Amino acid sequence: MIKIGHVADIKNNTQIPESIKSDVISVLMILDECYGSNRNIDSDMGGFVVICENSEQFDIPYFDISDVAEYTEIVGDYEKSLYISGTERNVVVYRNCIF
Numbered sequence: 001m002i003k004i005g006h007v008a009d010i011k012n013n014t015q016i017p018e019s020i021k022s023d024v025i026s027v028l029m030i031l032d033e034c035y036g037s038n039r040n041i042d043s044d045m046g047g048f049v050v051i052c053e054n055s056e057q058f059d060i061p062y063f064d065i066s067d068v069a070e071y072t073e074i075v076g077d078y079e080k081s082l083y084i085s086g087t088e089r090n091v092v093v094y095r096n097c098i099f
Helices: 007-012 018-035
Strands: 002-004 046-052 071-075 078-084 089-096
Touching: 007 018, 018 046, 018 071, 018 078, 018 089
Parallel strands: 046 089
Antiparallel strands: 002 046, 071 078, 078 089
């Protein structure tokens, strides 16, 4: 599982698949612009991106993946889903769709 919260973090992370990298950057740009590029992604408002395998389980405090996604689309080989967790916390999950 990859958890990333800021555009600046992209430079340090070589694990982000090329097929979704530009989409991830777009999401992070919006989060940075709307909620601040210096926010703490674990405690402040705003949100972050999670990239994981389809069968991978992850534990994120105050976030329940069993909730219904607000929005879902296919991007490359990934299913991108937006979850709203609380009033101002957005979690975008990219799950690998290849079985």
